[in-house]
Amino acid sequence: CISEKDYLAAQRLIAKQFPQGGDEALFLGFVLLLTFRFGLRFSEATGLRRNDWCHYQGERWVLVHNNYLRKLKRPSSRRAIPLLFSLTDEEHRLVEAVLARREALSPAGENTPILCDASGGNAVLTSKAATLSKTLIEILRSVTGNPQLRLHHCRHSFYNVVASILLPIDSPVADALRTGIEATALKRQVLGDQHKTSRRTGMALARLMGHHRPNTGLLSYNHLLSDWADTLTPVLSERSHPLKGVHDTKSFEIASIATESLYQETLELPPPDLVRILRTLRLVSCGKPFALAGQINLLPPMLIADLETTFNACNAKMRFKVRRGLAWFKGEEYPNALLHYVTDAAWLRMLEHASSLDLSALEINPQNYPPLIELPAMTGMNRHILMSHQRHVDLVALVLRLFDVPTSAFEALYARQDADIAALMGKKGWLVIPLEERASKGSTFQLDMMTIVVEQKDDDRPQRGGIVMQRNDEGILRTSFDLTVALLALGVFVQSLRNA
Numbered sequence: 001c002i003s004e005k006d007y008l009a010a011q012r013l014i015a016k017q018f019p020q021g022g023d024e025a026l027f028l029g030f031v032l033l034l035t036f037r038f039g040l041r042f043s044e045a046t047g048l049r050r051n052d053w054c055h056y057q058g059e060r061w062v063l064v065h066n067n068y069l070r071k072l073k074r075p076s077s078r079r080a081i082p083l084l085f086s087l088t089d090e091e092h093r094l095v096e097a098v099l100a101r102r103e104a105l106s107p108a109g110e111n112t113p114i115l116c117d118a119s120g121g122n123a124v125l126t127s128k129a130a131t132l133s134k135t136l137i138e139i140l141r142s143v144t145g146n147p148q149l150r151l152h153h154c155r156h157s158f159y160n161v162v163a164s165i166l167l168p169i170d171s172p173v174a175d176a177l178r179t180g181i182e183a184t185a186l187k188r189q190v191l192g193d194q195h196k197t198s199r200r201t202g203m204a205l206a207r208l209m210g211h212h213r214p215n216t217g218l219l220s221y222n223h224l225l226s227d228w229a230d231t232l233t234p235v236l237s238e239r240s241h242p243l244k245g246v247h248d249t250k251s252f253e254i255a256s257i258a259t260e261s262l263y264q265e266t267l268e269l270p271p272p273d274l275v276r277i278l279r280t281l282r283l284v285s286c287g288k289p290f291a292l293a294g295q296i297n298l299l300p301p302m303l304i305a306d307l308e309t310t311f312n313a314c315n316a317k318m319r320f321k322v323r324r325g326l327a328w329f330k331g332e333e334y335p336n337a338l339l340h341y342v343t344d345a346a347w348l349r350m351l352e353h354a355s356s357l358d359l360s361a362l363e364i365n366p367q368n369y370p371p372l373i374e375l376p377a378m379t380g381m382n383r384h385i386l387m388s389h390q391r392h393v394d395l396v397a398l399v400l401r402l403f404d405v406p407t408s409a410f411e412a413l414y415a416r417q418d419a420d421i422a423a424l425m426g427k428k429g430w431l432v433i434p435l436e437e438r439a440s441k442g443s444t445f446q447l448d449m450m451t452i453v454v455e456q457k458d459d460d461r462p463q464r465g466g467i468v469m470q471r472n473d474e475g476i477l478r479t480s481f482d483l484t485v486a487l488l489a490l491g492v493f494v495q496s497l498r499n500a
Contacts, residue, residue, distance in 0.1 A: 001160050010136075014029050015090075021270055023117075031115075034048070035155055037091075042133050046132065047070035049113055050112060052065075062081050062083075072210075076206075078210075102115075104279040104347070117352075123348065156221050159205065159222065162205060163224060170228070171228045174224050274489065276299060280296075280304070290307060291304060306495070311336070314376045315336060317380075318331040346482045350477070357402060368391060369395045369398075370392055371495060377452050378395075379448075380450070381448050382448055385466060386447075386466050387465045387467075393421075395490070398490065407429070409469065409477075410468060412467055413435050415447070415464070416434050416436060432465070467483075
């Protein structure tokens with residue numbers, strides 16, 4: 001069996017050896033938690049979907065049943081397993097981070113896999129699922145020093161901890177396993193108010209494990225019986241002799257494990273990246289506050305504050321049309337409306353594409369791009385993307401290039417008197433059109449206003465060019481909402497590199 005001390009040591013080792021907040025650490029920690037705290041088989045753990053993790057009035061439980069991801073071993077494997085033990089603060093944060101990650105990658109309301117990745121605009125079971133078991137076995141063997149351990153032994157541990165409380169076993173090992181557990185509460189949760197030891201006890205253990213009969217657990221899982229037998233029938237005679245070919249466990253050497261250097265805690269957050277910024281914005285669009293969404297995605301507090309300030313300022317000056325209606329409303333009346341108007345499919349497309357980008361290869365210099373204070377001025381009331389300086393043009397060109405937006409998906413516009421900005425835009429390969437030549441519904445098209453002045457102009461007036469996104473049926477960014485969110489997210493990310 002694996003002790004709780006070894007299990008928690010394994011969780012710390014995962015947090016230490018894998019990138020903090022990375023998918024590998026979340027997947028490994030969550031599967032290990034499901035096998036040790038709930039007694040799930042590996043395939044049952046990786047095949048859970050969102051609705052299989054249940055939480056109501058302070059109670060948590062896991063549903064195990066057939067789904068399209070995997071088939072159960074036998075009909076008796078279909079079951080509900082309550083959380084019978086108290087979780088540590090680290091485990092609570094792990095569960096919250098895993099569920100928040102799934103929420104960020106999945107369309108609202110869909111029962112997608114908890115361990116999912118975005119692929120082709122859908123949330124599918126992660127390709128890493130197949131390799132998790134092998135990695136967890138190596139971790140468990142590392143923390144215990146036992147080269148024979150397998151992940152399945154976590155399931156054995158779950159059985160023996162519960163059995164030490166439900167069955168009247170009085171031995172040193174059983175006493176050690178049930179230390180710190182409220183026995184009466186666990187019995188009542190498993191057996192109800194009538195929780196005295198009876199034939200129901202063995203069947204309750206079988207139901208928790210997904211066994212067809214109690215004898216499966218008693219014969220193959222219950223490692224307390226031999227220890228109990230030794231306690232009940234001690235061999236005290238001096239005339240006893242060791243049996244040939246039988247191991248004496250008291251002669252075994254104790255494994256020496258160097259654990260101190262492995263589990264040194266670190267308070268350093270991982271460097272910010274565009275994927276975690278987009279995940280944070282996705283969670284905000286689902287109703288979570290910026291502070292909580294950023295904390296879940298391990299963003300620095302200052303970056304979270306910059307995100308919230310930038311998006312609030314942009315949202316406040318925009319106007320939005322009521323879905324399936326004719327009325328309009330102002331963003332200042334509805335916080336985060338900009339994020340809400342990005343569809344589930346668009347979030348999935350952006351997250352999937354952002355995860356494939358290698359921004360470190362671009363050698364981005366924040367000095368060449370707009371400071372945070374100018375980002376709100378680059379978006380207008382109708383989500384036109386506005387530019388007045390070279391730094392603005394460079395940021396817009398960067399987002400269009402990174403997200404593969406073709407020139408046919410937008411219009412590049414300028415006023416005739418602003419030939420300087422038109423020249424800068426033209427150098428990016430865009431077809432730049434004067435506003436006077438762009439007619440909309442029989443009237444002159446109005447480009448959103450920009451408040452940043454151009455210092456070298458004699459009349460000290462603002463000049464502006466703009467990108468107007470058309471609604472498209474293809475591509476990663478298909479609406480002005482998608483483009484605006486991608487631009488602001490990238491702009492905040494670029495400026496976060498100043499502190500990196």
